[in-house]
Amino acid sequence: MAEHDLNGAVADTPGMTAQRVVIGGRRLTIEDVVAVAHRRAAVSLNSDPAWRARIQRGADFLRQHLASGATVYGVNTGYGDACVVEVPMHLVEALPLQLTRYHGCGMGDYLDNEETLAVIAARLNSLAYGFSGVRPVLLERVADLINHRVLPRIPSEGSVGASGDLTPLSYVAAALVGERDVMFRGALCSAREAWRALGHEPLTLAPKEGLALMNGTAVMTGLACLAFARAAQLARLAASLTALSTVALDGRAAHFDALIFEAKPHAGQAEAAAWIRADLAGRTDTPGHRLQDRYSIRCAPHVIGVACDALSWVRRDVENELNSANDNPLVDPDSGRVLHGGNFYGGHIAFAMDSLKTAVANLADLMDRQLALLVDDKFNNGLPRNLTGAAPARAPINHGFKAVQISSSAWTAEALKHTMPASVFSRSTEAHNQDKVSMGTIAARDCLRVLQLTEQVAAAHTLATVQAVQLRLKLNGATMIPVPLQRFMSTVAGMSAFVDEDRPLEPDLRAVTASIAAGGLMAPTDGAAA
Incomplete structure (x- = not known):
């Protein structure tokens, strides 16, 4: 049947029911994730203007915070042990793409379609919590991965589970920017080809968006939902x-x-x-x-x-x-703080x-x-x-x-x-x-x-x-x-x-x-x- 995506376009989702899982501003259940994974449900972002405004405030606040000269881990510093390395402002925009690329070293069997969908749903829900400093358009494109079945080929091996599932989630981030291969309409193709077929240009990641996509527990959590x-x-x-x-x-x-x-x-x-x-x-x-x-x-x-x-x-x-x-770090636009921790x-x-x-x-x-x-x-x-x-x-x-x-x-x-x-x-x-x-x-x-x-x-x-x-x-x-x-x-x-x-x-x-x-x-x- 035909489903309307977040921008009003029509997405082909064969075999899907009319059920929708709303992301943002509500608590998801394991059953929600399983329904998405087994193609019984599409996803929609919450239409509440207050929730959408908060997401945008997070991205805006991060930009303003950087412009004020503040130092934010992984945004104008190197990653991990390289957090002591200062990244010049003229390279800040290029940093997220570098993160996705050097983590492209996964091995082992690829996650199957159900596992991949569960992973993406878990990542989307975390980003929609409103503490990641990402733009609404990023959430829309992640939802597109689910609703249009643009499925990154995610190797199952290479994560130690902290700092999150960095390497496997790099394949999700790479798909969004038009790199690496995806399964789309039953065939293997480049991510760029899939976005072109959908009438979209690949996303250009804003500061912290590469880190926000990759630095989290979405792979283990998505798989845990299916295991449960x-x-x-x-x-x-x-x-x-x-x-x-x-x-x-x-x-x-x-x-x-x-x-x-x-x-x-x-x-x-x-x-x-x-x-x-x-x-x-x-x-x-x-x-x-x-x-x-x-x-x-x-x-x-x-x-x-x-x-x-x-x-x-x-x-x-x-x-x-x-x-x-x-x-990590978390961005709270309401209190005006950037919090460096270990979630x-x-x-x-x-x-x-x-x-x-x-x-x-x-x-x-x-x-x-x-x-x-x-x-x-x-x-x-x-x-x-x-x-x-x-x-x-x-x-x-x-x-x-x-x-x-x-x-x-x-x-x-x-x-x-x-x-x-x-x-x-x-x-x-x-x-x-x-x-x-x-x-x-x-x-x-x-x-x-x-x-x-x-x-x-x-x-x-x-x-x-x-x-x-x-x-x-x-x-x-x-x-x-x-x-x-x-x-x-x-x-x-x-x-x-x-x-x-x-x-x-x-x-x-x-x-x-x-x-x-x-x-x-x-x-x-x-x-x-x-």
Whole structure:
């Protein structure tokens, strides 16, 4: 559909809904950033004249402050350890472009489109806070990057998380000035070509605008928003797979009685137990079963609950960072001050991502242990070895989910390995000016990798558990499958058929993993971790 951009022009945004996220003068949520990243929303700058006037006052005040002979870091001084170097006035206008250029040294995989959009949205919101001394036109052009899908190619490696995400964000700044390559209308082209196609000239950065774009935590924060959303989905899915595993193993729903969780009042585990009870609604335990199921079933709410409770404070810290002025120096036109500080330091995001990746890896371990019970005929209460669905005459040569469980174990091990905290690996850099750094962007990238691996484990567990319930129905025709779980199984069956004869399951696993990552394979009952 067609969307109007900030200057009244029409932008082509195929597949986008009419939803808009307003930037400036309001608090953004993680969900706002995720909506922008997944192309469910465009962005608009706040139309309030008072907010727009304040942005302009910041830029005007900075100009006046410089004209009075004041010294402002990164505006008429060198950068970092070179802050003692005075920049002559005739070079001040050229300084921002130099910053963008010498930081063009990123390496590693490029951020994907969703990650890039999340990063740009986070940077735009910080600049719109009104303490960065940038012009309104800069905010308009950053919004254009989102609405017109002019997506910088941002290398994922090269940031130590203080002084912010300098190197990766240099690719955003470079795109604005018409340098380096961007993805535009589905193809790789130069940034200058993209702006020409949109009828704009590349931006000439004003003093401090290069620094304002680059000196902040937008990369780690944008990635953290995406990580939060995926972790919340996984927590809910792990609860549903626990319920489904309980049915498949002919286990006990009584382990999730509400009174148990009232007696140990962690909100997260009570929420997880409530999800499992909802998914098992109407199921009663059969007398004579094993009195207590194994820990990976019985204690599942206690494992999932840690992730749920972590998500509550992770949201707080990520959204505080998202809604902050996190560059340096800060420019306050109302008090007439320039404040030199360290808001670019990404410590809160670093710790949040280090913690979240550990909670998520524990979900991988939980699901892998449940899967191990399902495939092992010594523990699965009568199901076929490796969940093979082959006819008896063909059973000796069929191995069902044997290799899937091996792969799941490999993915789980790698996820657990990545839980080494990044935030403790500060390195002194830049002539010992940046002598204590956050490593927040590395922590966020690690968290996303743990999420990817855990989603693969969840896909394996999903396929195996649906197979196991179908086999249970063949064994015990009267087995009661609660309606929520029936709906869940039907959704999965649309992506992967029952495995009777062995077949390569990679296509099925990839389809289910992609659906989990995108939020398409949702839990069978309403609710989400928050």
